[in-house]
Amino acid sequence: MRIATWxxxxxxxxxxxxxxxxxxHRVDVLCLQETKVQDHQFPRSPFEELGYNLYISGQKSxxxxxxxxxxPLTEVxxxxxxxxxxxAADFDEQKRVISGVIDDVRIVNxxxxxxxxxxxxxxxxxxxxxxxxxxxxxxxxxxQLEICVCGDFxxxxxxxxxxxxxxxxxxxMSSPTxxxxxxxxxxxxxxxxxRKFTSEEGHYSWWDxxxxxxxxNRGWRIDHHYLTxxxxxxxxxxxxxxxxxxxxxxxxxxxxxxEF
Numbered sequence: 001m002r003i004a005t006w007x008x009x010x011x012x013x014x015x016x017x018x019x020x021x022x023x024x025h026r027v028d029v030l031c032l033q034e035t036k037v038q039d040h041q042f043p044r045s046p047f048e049e050l051g052y053n054l055y056i057s058g059q060k061s062x063x064x065x066x067x068x069x070x071x072p073l074t075e076v077x078x079x080x081x082x083x084x085x086x087x088a089a090d091f092d093e094q095k096r097v098i099s100g101v102i103d104d105v106r107i108v109n110x111x112x113x114x115x116x117x118x119x120x121x122x123x124x125x126x127x128x129x130x131x132x133x134x135x136x137x138x139x140x141x142x143x144q145l146e147i148c149v150c151g152d153f154x155x156x157x158x159x160x161x162x163x164x165x166x167x168x169x170x171x172x173m174s175s176p177t178x179x180x181x182x183x184x185x186x187x188x189x190x191x192x193x194x195r196k197f198t199s200e201e202g203h204y205s206w207w208d209x210x211x212x213x214x215x216x217n218r219g220w221r222i223d224h225h226y227l228t229x230x231x232x233x234x235x236x237x238x239x240x241x242x243x244x245x246x247x248x249x250x251x252x253x254x255x256x257x258x259e260f
Contacts (some may be wrong), residue, residue, distance in 0.1 A: 001260045003107065005150040005223055007033040007206070007253035011066070014251050015043050021244055022050055027257060028070050029102060031109035033152045035064030042066070057095045065098045065109050065151070073100030073107075080132055083139050091132055099140075105231065106140060110151035115172050123172070126154075130181040138188055146231040149190060152206075152223050152253065155182050157192070160201035161221035173222060190226035193238040193258045205240050206253045214245055225258040234260045
C-alpha cells in the first residue's frame with residue numbers, strides 16, 4: 001500500500017497538477033490539505049474518473065482536507081468532535097481533520113495550524129489544537145487499529161529539517177514550545193516514517209515562494225507520516241517527490257509518500 005500526503009494549496013488551482021501526478025503515481029490513498037474549497041464546489045469528477053473514492057471536508061478560501069482512496073474507506077469522520085466530543089470545542093470550525101479506515105489501518109489526515117507568530121493568539125490556538133490532537137489520537141488508539149497520521153504539521157521537529165538552524169528557536173514552526181507539543185503527541189507511540197530510511201539533513205517538503213526558496217533549496221520538512229509501531233515496522237520506503245514543485249504555478253509543498 002502507498003499513502004501520499006500533499007498540501008496542494010488550492011485543489012482548484014492545482015487540479016491538473018494533481019491529476020497528472022496521480023496518473024503517474026497511482027497511490028492507494030492520497031491525503032490533501034489546504035484544498036480551500038467548499039464541499040459542493042470540490043472538483044470531484046476528474047478524480048472519480050481516475051477510480052478514486054473521495055472524502056472531503058472543506059471551507060471557502062481557507063484550510064480544507066480530503067482523502068482520495070482507490071478502495072472505499074470505512075468509519076469516516078471529520079473533525080475532532082466524533083472522537084473527543086465536547087473537548088473539540090470550536091476547533092472543528094476550521095476544517096483541518098479527516099479520518100477513515102482502509103485494510104485495518106486508520107488514516108488520519110491533518111492540517112495543523114501554522115500559528116502565525118510566537119506569542120500571538122494564533123500561536124496559542126495552535127498549541128491548544130495540538131493538545132486536543134493528543135487526546136484524539138489517544139482515544140483512537142483504544143480501538144486497537146494501526147494508525148498512519150499524516151499531513152502538513154507546520155512544525156519542523158529537528159534543526160536538520162530546516163535549511164539553516166540559525167535563529168530557529170525564535171521562528172514559528174520551529175520554536176521549542178511547538179516542538180515539545182508535537183513530541184508529546186508522538187510519545188503516544190508514533191514514529192517518523194521518513195527518518196526510518198533517511199537520517200541526513202537536506203531533505204525538505206516545503207519551500208517559500210519568496211526569495212527563490214525552491215531554486216536555492218531553502219526548505220523545511222514539515223509534511224510527515226507518523227506511524228504506530230507495527231505499521232512502522234511494516235514500512236518499506238518513505239520519500240519526498242520534489243518533481244511537482246518544479247512545475248509552473250506549483251503548490252509550495254511536495255508530496256510525501258510512504259509504502260508498506
